[in-house]
Each structure stands twice: as C-alpha cells, then as structure tokens.
Amino acid sequence: MMSIAETILFIVAIGVILGWLFVLLMHIVALFYGRYLMHRVVPQPDPENLHGVSILKPLTGVDPNLYKNLETFFNQQYPAYELLFSVQDENDPAIMVVQSLIQKYPKIDAKLFIGLRYVGPNGKINNMVRGYEAAKYDLIVISDSGISMRPETLMNMVSFMKSDVGLVLQMPYTAHRKFGFSSVYEQVYFGTFQARNSLGANAVGINCSTGMSCMFRKELLENVGGLQAFAKYLAEDFFICQEIVRQKYKAVLCSLPAIQNSGNCSVEHFHNRLIRWSQLRGAMLPHLIVLEPLSECMLMGVCISWALDFLFNVSPMGVFLLHTLMWFLSDYFLLKTVENGPLPFSKFEFFVAWITREALAFWLSLRSHKNGVVQWRHKRYKVHWGGSVSEI
Structure with a gap:
C-alpha cells in the first residue's frame, strides 16, 4: 500500500x-x-452584399517602414472603405507621411485626426476614439501602425464576416526583415x-484575440458604450472579443496573417x-x-x-x-x-x-511577475486583477 x-x-x-x-x-x-x-482561398461575397469598412490607424511617430506599410492600405482591392488615421499631437512627424499619401491617392477616402480625446488610461483608444466616432461604416478594422496589408487582405477579412460572426482576427506574424x-x-x-x-x-472556440489587426461590427460595441468602454484596459482586444462572444457572435480567424513590418527590430x-x-x-x-x-x-x-x-x-x-x-x-x-x-x-x-x-x-x-507595473511606449501603468489598469 x-x-x-x-x-x-x-x-x-x-x-x-x-x-x-x-x-x-x-x-x-x-x-x-x-x-x-492558412492562406486558403475563400469565395468572395456577392458584390451587392459587400459592406463598407472603416479602417482605424492609430499612429505615434515614424519608423523607416511606416510610409511603405501605410501605402499598402491605399491599395486594397475592395470597393468601399475609408482610412481614418489618428495622431496624438500636431508635432508628430507621422502627419507628414499620412498627408503625402493622401495627396498621392486622392481617390481613396482618407482622413487624418490630430489630437487625442482622453477616455481612459489606454493611450491607443484615446488616439482612436475620434476616428471611431466619425466612422461611417458598420464594419470597423483596427490596424496597428506597423502592419503591412496584401491587396486582397481586406476582402479576405470581409469574406469571413458571416451573419453569425462578430469579430474577424488576423493571426499575428512578421515579415522577413534584414x-x-x-x-x-x-x-x-x-x-x-x-x-x-x-x-x-x-x-x-477559446478567446485568444490580438488587436494588431481585427475587424468587428460597430453596433456590438455600441451596445456596451462604444470603443471608449474598453479604455480602462491595456489588452482591449481581449475584452472586445469577450464582449462580442457574450452577445452570441463568433470570433474567427481569417486565412491571411497580419504581417508586422516595423522598421525597428x-x-x-x-x-x-x-x-x-x-x-x-x-x-x-x-x-x-x-x-x-x-x-x-x-x-x-x-x-x-x-x-x-x-x-x-x-x-x-x-x-x-x-x-x-x-x-x-x-x-x-x-x-x-x-x-x-x-x-x-x-x-x-x-x-x-x-x-x-x-x-x-x-x-x-x-x-x-517581478512587479505589477507595465511599461508601454513612454507611459507606465499599474495592472490590477481582472485586467484593468491605472496610469502611473
């Protein structure tokens, strides 16, 4: 025994x-x-059933690949979309990059928002919220500044947005850089x-969302107070996914990965x-x-x-x-x-x-796990149980 x-x-x-x-x-x-x-070719929706898409691009500063990365969004093979760029202050050098691309592609519906609106400790949401509120389409894409998109990516994401889907994610990956x-x-x-x-x-069916590049239905966030309702979290992507699933919609991966192509590594x-x-x-x-x-x-x-x-x-x-x-x-x-x-x-x-x-x-x-302080860009945050943060 x-x-x-x-x-x-x-x-x-x-x-x-x-x-x-x-x-x-x-x-x-x-x-x-x-x-x-991965990389599966999916049937494209009927052109009459394609919904417009608003793409939010929060920017802070410039890296060597920023121009090339942003330009890929002006070349999407999709009939109806708008680009909503946002920077936190009027001295940000990213403004010149965006303005030069808007001039180069006058047929693309693109707008630039300068100046944040504080709605919580999450700086990314503070930067995006004005663009989010101005978005004219129900489908919203949040895409980080270092993401590069293939021309067919937006169509691919929309192809996965079925009637029972509320969130389409791109799996994060990276470009091969020298x-x-x-x-x-x-x-x-x-x-x-x-x-x-x-x-x-x-x-x-487990929540493993990442906010580098994702598409969601705006109405689902409006049901709980909009994008600003998630500004108390740094990992807003996780809680957005959690809320969308709670409303009985699915969160799925599309077949093309999100290509991170930052010029700094x-x-x-x-x-x-x-x-x-x-x-x-x-x-x-x-x-x-x-x-x-x-x-x-x-x-x-x-x-x-x-x-x-x-x-x-x-x-x-x-x-x-x-x-x-x-x-x-x-x-x-x-x-x-x-x-x-x-x-x-x-x-x-x-x-x-x-x-x-x-x-x-x-x-x-x-x-x-040394301490509960998170360093993100130039700010420091205290992380609380449950995922909320407070700025130090």
Whole structure:
C-alpha cells in the first residue's frame, strides 16, 4: 500500500501525463487547422452584399517602414472603405507621411485626426476614439501602425464576416526583415508559439484575440458604450472579443496573417513586448501564471521525463530528448505552414532562434511577475486583477 507521499506523487505524475497529452493534442490541432485555414482561398461575397469598412490607424511617430506599410492600405482591392488615421499631437512627424499619401491617392477616402480625446488610461483608444466616432461604416478594422496589408487582405477579412460572426482576427506574424538574428527570432516566435496558441484556441472556440489587426461590427460595441468602454484596459482586444462572444457572435480567424513590418527590430525590444503581454495575461487570467510556464517545451520536458520515470521507470534523458525533438519538428512544420512555403532563412538559423526562445521562455515569465507595473511606449501603468489598469 502506497504512503501518503507516494500517493500524492502518483497523482501529480498522472496529472503531468494528462497535461502533456493535452499540449500534444494542441500541437496536432494547430498543425491540421493551420493546413486547413492558412492562406486558403475563400469565395468572395456577392458584390451587392459587400459592406463598407472603416479602417482605424492609430499612429505615434515614424519608423523607416511606416510610409511603405501605410501605402499598402491605399491599395486594397475592395470597393468601399475609408482610412481614418489618428495622431496624438500636431508635432508628430507621422502627419507628414499620412498627408503625402493622401495627396498621392486622392481617390481613396482618407482622413487624418490630430489630437487625442482622453477616455481612459489606454493611450491607443484615446488616439482612436475620434476616428471611431466619425466612422461611417458598420464594419470597423483596427490596424496597428506597423502592419503591412496584401491587396486582397481586406476582402479576405470581409469574406469571413458571416451573419453569425462578430469579430474577424488576423493571426499575428512578421515579415522577413534584414535585421539578422532579431528578425528571425521574432518570426520564429510568431510562427510557432503564437501560431500554435492562436490556431489551437480558435479551432476549439477559446478567446485568444490580438488587436494588431481585427475587424468587428460597430453596433456590438455600441451596445456596451462604444470603443471608449474598453479604455480602462491595456489588452482591449481581449475584452472586445469577450464582449462580442457574450452577445452570441463568433470570433474567427481569417486565412491571411497580419504581417508586422516595423522598421525597428531588436531582441531587447521584443523581450519587453513579451514581458508586457505576459503581465497582462497574468492579470486577466491568473491561472496562466502557473500553467503557461508549465506548458513551455523545456519545463514540460523535465516534468514528463520525471513522470514517466516515476511511473514506468523509463529513461528520463531519452524521454526528454524525444519530447524536445517532437516539439521542434512540430514547430518547424507549423512555421512552414504559416509562411506558406520554404522558410526565408536557413534551418540552422531556425534552430538557433527556436532553442533561444525555448531556453529563455521561463526566465522571461519570471521577469514578467517581478512587479505589477507595465511599461508601454513612454507611459507606465499599474495592472490590477481582472485586467484593468491605472496610469502611473
């Protein structure tokens, strides 16, 4: 008969194996759902049933790729849309970029709003709210300044906006940029960890929204007070999705990813983004503080190696190596699916970026829980349980 300690360890080992099987299932779901969804050609709606779209573009400052990124929005293959740019103050150099594009494309319905209106601590919403209120179409797209759009992207998003859908998301990914390791590092993260979470969650109906590029029905936000109702959160995308689903509408991924093409790229800057996102997730969903690190490759490999050794006397080193190899290959093929072809870098570069991300995941998770202060652009926020923030 087992002692109390042995019984506890037995239960923990069984729990580890069940957790490992769940994560393995998410890998499989993401791979198959990604093959089904990503870059799939979807039937276009009847032109008579196409709704107009208002695209909100909040801008702050200029990076080397801003002009090129914004220009892609002037070249959308869609019959009726408007571009609503917004900057926070009249001295922002982004104003000149926007004005030059408006002059270059006079046939595109584009407007520029200068000056924010304070409705809460979320600076992005303060910047967008005037454009949101001026939007003349019911379908709203929020698109970050660093996003580059293929000409068919807007049509693709609208094609997924069925009668029972309230929110269409683009899965975040990155363009291949000539920044060396930092560019590959970002691309590997978004094409593996982020893609697995987004595809797996969307396939089973879990809220895993990102606000980099998303389309929603304006009436659904108006039902709860408009965009400004979400200004008390930094992760407004999560709560917008939550509210739309609460109103009995679906949130779905479209088949084209959101291509981030910022002209600035560094490992330190990217780590700061990861830490900020982890802080917000922990505040909104506290159970992720424990579950998220445990679901990472290296820590989960250690746990499953111990569990199988404890229960079945299997070689821990053999289990760990096999687990890591399976995870590596799964991520490699998922990244190729997201990229829709061969990788734009070598297999060795992929290996170095992948092993770096996996090795640093736990350390970055620990850093994110040092305190409850989030640094976003030039502002600092105190994060409260539930996801709301207050500006420091």
